[in-house]
Amino acid sequence: MCVPYLLKVALKKVENEEAQKEVEMALLASSSIGIFNSIKKELYLNEIKEIIQHHHEHHNLTRIAYQSAWQFFIDRFFNDKSLEEVIVNELHFPRETAKELEVLTRCIDWKKKEEENEEKGRKETKEEVVLYRWLRMLEIISDRLKEEEKDEKEEAERKRMKMEMFEKLEEEGYEDVIPSLLIIHDIQNDKYECGLSHDIAGYFVNV
Template sequence: MEQFIDGRTEDGDREMAPKEKFSKLLDELKSCSVSEQKEKIEEMNRLFDEMNTEELEHVYTIDMFNKIDQMIKEEKLTMGNAILLLKHIGYYKILKCICRENFFCSSLSRRFREMIIKEDKKKEGNNEKLFINLIECYLLLDNRLSSDLYPICVPCLLKVALKKEEDEKTQKEVEMVLLALTNVGYIPEEMYLNEIKEIIQHHQEHHNLTHLSYHCAWEYLINRLPKNSLEEEMVNELHFAREATKELEELSESVDWKKKEEEMRKTERKTMDIILRWIDSICYYLYSCHLWNEEYAGLISRIVDVLRASRDNHSEICKEYILLFYAITKNRAVKLDVLLKSGAIDAALEEILRPTLNRRMTLEFIFFFSFDFNAVERKGG
């Protein structure tokens, strides 16, 4: 086995970073056969599994998308192989919360938009698999869905998302389309809510979704919470707090918190990404939702457990929890006795006393103690 010293192999060659390997393989695609292309794309997709957020941002460029578009135009890259690569790029763009809009500015975005409209006009005669794949790629890579495209794209993906089968292939298909749907910016707020609620309720009975899919279904609702009368349904019918508690518990139990992120297996790193997505959603939910039931208590206790488990080796999660404590502070529905019994107040105090906590984070946790407890007591807390 080759030994690496200071980034170089035994014979003195520098070890190539994943983002450099990716660029090299991308340039090689145009001179490969279809089968060789597929092999190289599978290798490129594996590189995404190794990249951190900073490396992924260096890869996600207008130049990369324009290169792919040019290869498609010159028939040096098949559409099937392009989709295989682009889906993986889009998957990690959303999972790692990369906010760059480089795809929107590329010629590839225009090509996909034109192809989606063309396939839609064919109606019954269209290539359904290609149609779904084009829409998935487009939505995974760009959240600027224009008003003429959402009635084309969203119903198409919801048809896939509503599949009830529990086999692994279907679960992966549903995961990808739900992830794409969460990346859609503007959708008329009243549209497609019943379908998403059906997906959530079916999973609660039959457990047919992956952890990521289930979170995506909830995120779709939460993002539309302020402009809809969804609050009562989410609290008392769909039981968001109970379900979020259960998901955090199951996800956190599959992570070895004693390991640093770079020491974790790929599956553990993906689990960490999903936990971060849940934390972000819970924050938004707590900002927007002011109804109370007893399930809040379990959720806040679980939040405290994950904070304490992750604090030594996972500063990113700790930073996210500052926002969560801020949301709890703002949410007058959270009761004082729950904050005390759940350990939330003790946990915030422990963070303030940690010598490694930076000044900004300390101030954020101190703000938690500016919580107007008297206001909560006046409301019956």
């Protein structure tokens, strides 16, 4: 129920600090709506496309807000493969991800970070937070693609086995037995009587 309201706020294009904070908070909140929450496509698709496309043209979002918009959209992809065309070809997710990661990695002083990691209570920079969010999202996607690849391989294996079985039946001359095994349903007093086709004897093979 809250998604349309969050995206309505995120669509604000007024350039002032207060409105920008509202946009940021709305997108951050939307990115926390996990993949297990089913949301109808018509409640978010046009809005999230407009938010991302507007940023492509005007760069109106901070990096954390931009990543949050993508996070919300990618999470929806987990339950709806039809979004792939929009994500890849309309909004250019691979290109945008590569660009964001390149900029973020340049913003981080990795040598200084390594030295400071040994200090207790060190806080991560904004750039580090956003970088890790992108990387986690790319990991959520990698796992999903691996699952799909596994499912496709299993389905291909099932089809191969079915084909081999059919070919074996055909080779041994049993393929004609299959249509002969007709079940005759005689419904009387809610009971079923099952039997074989009357001319099944013509299909038996003498061994």
